[in-house]
Amino acid sequence: MIGSLYAAHLSRVTDVWVLTRRLEHARALEASGLTVSGRADFTGTLHATDDPAQLPAVDVAIVATKGTELDAAARALEGRLPEAMVVTVQNGLGAEQVVRRHGAWPLVSGVTFMSGTRHDDTHVEYILDTETWLGPYNGLPYDRVEELARLIERSGLKARAFPDLRPAQWSKLIFNATVNAVAALTGLPHDPHFAAEERPSDLGHLVHALVDEGKAVAAAAGIELHEDPWEMNVLATRRGSAHYPSMLEDVEAQRPTEIELITGSLVREAERLGVPAPLHTALYRLVKAKEDSWLLQREPEGRQE
Amino acid sequence: MIGSLYAAHLSRVTDVWVLTRRLEHARALEASGLTVSGRADFTGTLHATDDPAQLPAVDVAIVATKGTELDAAARALEGRLPEAMVVTVQNGLGAEQVVRRHGAWPLVSGVTFMSGTRHDDTHVEYILDTETWLGPYNGLPYDRVEELARLIERSGLKARAFPDLRPAQWSKLIFNATVNAVAALTGLPHDPHFAAEERPSDLGHLVHALVDEGKAVAAAAGIELHEDPWEMNVLATRRGSAHYPSMLEDVEAQRPTEIELITGSLVREAERLGVPAPLHTALYRLVKAKEDSWLLQREPEGRQE
Numbered sequence: 001m002i003g004s005l006y007a008a009h010l011s012r013v014t015d016v017w018v019l020t021r022r023l024e025h026a027r028a029l030e031a032s033g034l035t036v037s038g039r040a041d042f043t044g045t046l047h048a049t050d051d052p053a054q055l056p057a058v059d060v061a062i063v064a065t066k067g068t069e070l071d072a073a074a075r076a077l078e079g080r081l082p083e084a085m086v087v088t089v090q091n092g093l094g095a096e097q098v099v100r101r102h103g104a105w106p107l108v109s110g111v112t113f114m115s116g117t118r119h120d121d122t123h124v125e126y127i128l129d130t131e132t133w134l135g136p137y138n139g140l141p142y143d144r145v146e147e148l149a150r151l152i153e154r155s156g157l158k159a160r161a162f163p164d165l166r167p168a169q170w171s172k173l174i175f176n177a178t179v180n181a182v183a184a185l186t187g188l189p190h191d192p193h194f195a196a197e198e199r200p201s202d203l204g205h206l207v208h209a210l211v212d213e214g215k216a217v218a219a220a221a222g223i224e225l226h227e228d229p230w231e232m233n234v235l236a237t238r239r240g241s242a243h244y245p246s247m248l249e250d251v252e253a254q255r256p257t258e259i260e261l262i263t264g265s266l267v268r269e270a271e272r273l274g275v276p277a278p279l280h281t282a283l284y285r286l287v288k289a290k291e292d293s294w295l296l297q298r299e300p301e302g303r304q305e
Numbered sequence: 306m307i308g309s310l311y312a313a314h315l316s317r318v319t320d321v322w323v324l325t326r327r328l329e330h331a332r333a334l335e336a337s338g339l340t341v342s343g344r345a346d347f348t349g350t351l352h353a354t355d356d357p358a359q360l361p362a363v364d365v366a367i368v369a370t371k372g373t374e375l376d377a378a379a380r381a382l383e384g385r386l387p388e389a390m391v392v393t394v395q396n397g398l399g400a401e402q403v404v405r406r407h408g409a410w411p412l413v414s415g416v417t418f419m420s421g422t423r424h425d426d427t428h429v430e431y432i433l434d435t436e437t438w439l440g441p442y443n444g445l446p447y448d449r450v451e452e453l454a455r456l457i458e459r460s461g462l463k464a465r466a467f468p469d470l471r472p473a474q475w476s477k478l479i480f481n482a483t484v485n486a487v488a489a490l491t492g493l494p495h496d497p498h499f500a501a502e503e504r505p506s507d508l509g510h511l512v513h514a515l516v517d518e519g520k521a522v523a524a525a526a527g528i529e530l531h532e533d534p535w536e537m538n539v540l541a542t543r544r545g546s547a548h549y550p551s552m553l554e555d556v557e558a559q560r561p562t563e564i565e566l567i568t569g570s571l572v573r574e575a576e577r578l579g580v581p582a583p584l585h586t587a588l589y590r591l592v593k594a595k596e597d598s599w600l601l602q603r604e605p606e607g608r609q610e
Contacts, residue, residue, distance in 0.1 A: 191601075203590050205586075264506075279587055286491055290491045292493065
C-alpha cells in the first residue's frame with residue numbers, strides 16, 4: 001500500500017516499474033494504471049511485472065514491502081539492478097542488513113509516516129499525507145539522498161533528507177514498538193486510552209513506561225532521538241479519528257505480524273547493550289504467543305471459576 | 306457452574322436450597338433437579354428460588370458466583386441467614402471482605418480447583434475432580450471448617466481443611482494471575498507454551514518472571530506458599546488436554562473478566578507492601594484496556610506499514 005503511493009506519485013515525474021507478486025496484479029496495473037484517491041486524485045501510468053528478470057536498469061528501487069516479506073523481495077532482486085540505489089522503508093531496525101545480504105547496492109534508509117488504504121489492485125486511497133524521512137546508509141553520499149527526497153517531493157508526496165536517519169528511525173521504532181504491540185494485545189486502535197494517566201489502571205502508564213524503556217535503550221546506543229516518542233503518542237491520540245496500527249490489523253486478520261522487526265529488534269538491541277527492557281520483552285513474547293495461538297484448533301474443554 | 310457442582314453433590318447428603326438470578330432457572334431446578342455428568346452421574350433433588358426472602362434458615366451458605374457478581378450476591382443475603390456460616394470460593398483475594406460488608410456471618414475462605422461445563426439450567430458436567438480447600442476466616446473455630454470439609458467429602462467432592470488457608474490462597478492467586486492474564490492476552494489455552502523456556506522468544510520466560518514477581522509479593526506479605534506456582538503451571542501444562550482459563554473464555558465472549566479480583570488484588574498488595582510488580586501491573590492494564598476495547602465501534606480508518 002505504501003509502495004503503491006510511491007509508485008503512483010513517482011509515475012508523474014519519472015518512469016516507474018512496479019514489481020508485483022501476482023501476474024494478474026501486474027497486468028491490471030499495465031492496463032489501467034494506478035489510481036490515487038483521498039489526499040490526491042489522479043491515475044498514474046506505469047509499467048508492472050511479476051518477473052524480476054523483466055525489470056529494466058533503474059536508478060532507484062524502493063523496497064516497500066511489509067517487513068515479513070522483505071527478505072523474499074530482496075532475494076528477487078539478487079544479481080539485478082546493478083546501477084540502482086535501493087531504498088528501504090520498513091518498520092523497525094535492520095531492513096538495510098536484510099537487503100545487503102542479497103546485493104551490494106548503495107542503500108538509503110527510509111521511514112515513512114504516510115498511511116493509506118488499498119482498495120484493489122489499481123486503486124489506493126492516500127489518507128495521512130505525512131513525511132517520508134530518508135538518510136544515507138553506510139557511507140552513501142548525502143547529496144544522493146537529498147536528490148531522492150527532492151524527486152519524491154516533486155511527485156506530490158512529502159519527504160525530508162537527514163544526514164543521519166538513526167535519531168528519526170529510533171524515535172519511530174520506540175513509538176511503533178509501543179503502540180503496535182499494545183494495540184495488538186488490547187484490540188484498541190491508537191486512541192486516547194494510550195495517553196491516559198489518571199487512574200492507576202490507565203493504559204497510559206504502561207505506554208509511558210514502554211517509551212521510557214525504549215529511550216534508555218536508544219541512549220545506551222548513543223542515539224539522540226529526533227522526537228520524543230511519548231510526545232508523538234500524545235499528539236497522535238489527539239488527532240480525532242483513531243488510527244488502526246498495522247499490527248492490530250494483522251492480529252485481527254490472523255496474519256504474521258512485524259513483531260520480530262519492530263519490538264524484536266528493540267529487545268535484541270537492549271540485550272546487546274546490556275540495558276534491561278522487561279516490558280518490551282514481555283510484549284514481544286505475548287505477541288509471538290498470540291501468533292502461535294492461531295495454529296491451534298479451538299475446542300474448549302471446560303470452565304474453571 | 307462451580308455452585309451447581311456443590312449444590313448437586315450436597316443435595317445427596319443434606320437439604321440444599323439454590324438461590325438463582327432467574328426465576329425460570331429456579332423453576333427448572335425445582336421441577337427437574339440438577340443432573341451431573343462426567344466424573345459423576347446422578348440427578349440431585351433440591352429447592353431453588355430467585356427470591357432471597359424465600360430462603361429458609363440454613364447452616365451453611367456457599368457463595369460461588371463469579372468474582373464480578375460477588376457483591377450483588379452478598380447484597381442479596383444482607384439481613385438474612387442469621388445462623389449461617391458463609392463460604393467464599395472466588396478467585397483472587399478479598400472475597401471475604403466483600404461479603405463482610407453485607408453481614409456479620411462467620412466466614413470460611415475457600416479456593417477450588419474443580420472445573421466443569423454448564424450445559425443448561427439443570428445439567429452440569431463435572432470435568433476436573435480436584436480439591437476445594439477451606440480455611441477459617443478471622444478467628445472462626447477450625448473444627449467448623451473441618452466439619453464442612455467432611456460434609457463436602459461425603460457428598461462425593463474432594464475437600465481439604467487448612468488451619469490457615471492463605472498459603473494455598475496465595476499459591477492459587479499467583480498461578481491464576483499469571484495464567485489467566487497471559488491466556489486472555491494471547492488467546493492461548495493453558496498449554497505447553499506456558500512452560501517453554503528454550504528460545505528467547507518463548508512464553509515460559511514471561512510466565513516464570515510473573516510467578517517470581519508474585520512470589521516476591523507473597524514473601525513480603527509474610528506468606529509461605531503452599532505450592533510453588535511455577536510447578537503448578539508446569540504440571541498443569543503436562544495434563545494432556547489444554548485447559549481454557551475462565552478469563553480467556555470471558556475475553557472471547559467479551560464479558561467482564563475477573564482481572565480486578567485476581568491480578569488487581571495482587572498488584573494492590575504489591576503496592577501496599579512496596580514491592581515492585583511491573584509485569585503483573587502491565588498485564589493488569591492490558592486486560593483492562595482490552596475490556597475497554599469492546600465498547601468501541603470497529604471502523605478501520607487506514608493502514609500504515
